[in-house]
Amino acid sequence: MMPNNKSISEAMLDCYQVSKNFGGLQALSDVNLRVKEGTVHSLIGPNGAGKSTLLNVITGMIVPTHGSVVFDGKPLGNVSPHEINQLGMAKVFQTPAIFPEMSLLQNVCIPALAARDGAFKLNMFDRGEGDPIESFAEETLAEVGLQEVMHSEARFLSRGDKRRLELAICIAHRPKLLLLDEPTAGMARHETESTIELLRKISKSGMTMVIVEHDMNVVFALSDIISVLAQGSIIAEGNPDDVKGNPKVIEAYLGEEQE
Ligand SMILES: Nc1ncnc2c1ncn2[C@@H]1O[C@H](COP(=O)(O)OP(=O)(O)OP(=O)(O)O)[C@@H](O)[C@H]1O
Ligand SMILES: [Mg+2]
Structure with a gap:
């Protein structure tokens, strides 16, 4: 039997060379992101790195200046945010x-x-x-x-x-893909802990997730893969241990918190 597009790529989501300029500001430059089916994929990076902009490009709320997004085998150029939602993508708002x-x-x-x-x-x-x-x-x-x-x-x-x-x-x-932008922002510690448990349970039910989060306890507790954005570019990607030890990441982001 011929495999379908999705099983060839095993990707729930693919961003190809996504760029977004706001006037003179380049919020995203040539971002490639592949989110595999069934994984929890976190997007981290300093303030203003472009994380929320990337989520908004993925949900169709922002049209990229260049590049394309493919969701579950379907290219999303010209697909409205509402239709993207109907295709099985949902975003949790802050x-x-x-x-x-x-x-x-x-x-x-x-x-x-x-x-x-x-x-x-x-x-x-x-x-x-x-x-x-x-x-x-x-x-x-x-x-x-x-x-x-x-x-x-x-x-x-x-x-x-x-x-x-x-x-x-x-x-x-x-939804097949759930996007969350800072799901624990402003939460007390015990609420954060129960949110981690809840997201873990939802992920185990097979839902693919992309999480933007500043709280490293949450990121390291949940993620299969972490991509690090800084100034609109992905500077590192890997499992939590790879990312923790990556000097570029420590310089760009984790260093801020450890000092
Ligand atoms: N609608 C917009 N118009 C102009 N500039 C924008 C717009 N949205 C975002 N920006 C700029 O693009 C850059 C990336 O912003 P973005 O909100 O994606 O960052 P972020 O990584 O989500 O940051 P944070 O961690 O603070 O939420 C920032 O410099 C921001 O000021
Ligand atoms: Mg943001």
Whole structure:
């Protein structure tokens, strides 16, 4: 049998020579990034290195000046962010994008319904009793540890739990690739620890992840592969041990934290 494109490359995501200029500023220059299926791939680097810009290019929010992105075997040139999401890519935003006046269950049902029925047919309040989407949403909330409060309004959640809810919303339609930009920023230590556990569990379910993160405890605890960006270029890549010992990385980034 002929292998399909994906099994040839084994890549969930490929960025080829991606560059992005903002006026005179080169935020990304010739970035090549390959994310293998089923891995947790972290992107680290100093402030302003271009990490968020790269995530935005991947999700289609920013059009690169040069280069291309291939997701799950499909080139994404001219594909809209919405279509990219429908293809199975989701991004967790730093500020939770939730509906504060709705229950947790409704918050999770909305994207699950949109994925099943299409956004235009979406009608939250006029569904038959016992719609399987609801038990599916319950399971997703259980996965992130919020099942017990699923009928509360989202606005009553703590900041950490709002982030969990957003994660539930993002994984409700089982994306193939989940992108996270600083998932533990602003969290207390115990919240960071439980986020690590949760992300590890989601990763074990087979979801491929790209994580941008400054907290090295999180990066080293979760990553299979780490790519280091500095001034818009990838300066190193490897497993956590390779990256920890790389003098270029220590100079560009880790050194900052150790001094
Ligand atoms: N929309 C924009 N317009 C102009 N410049 C931008 C824009 N977005 C980002 N930049 C610039 O591009 C560079 C890369 O920014 P980016 O946000 O990607 O960095 P980052 O690695 O995510 O940094 P941080 O760790 O602080 O989040 C920075 O110099 C930033 O000021
Ligand atoms: Mg950023």
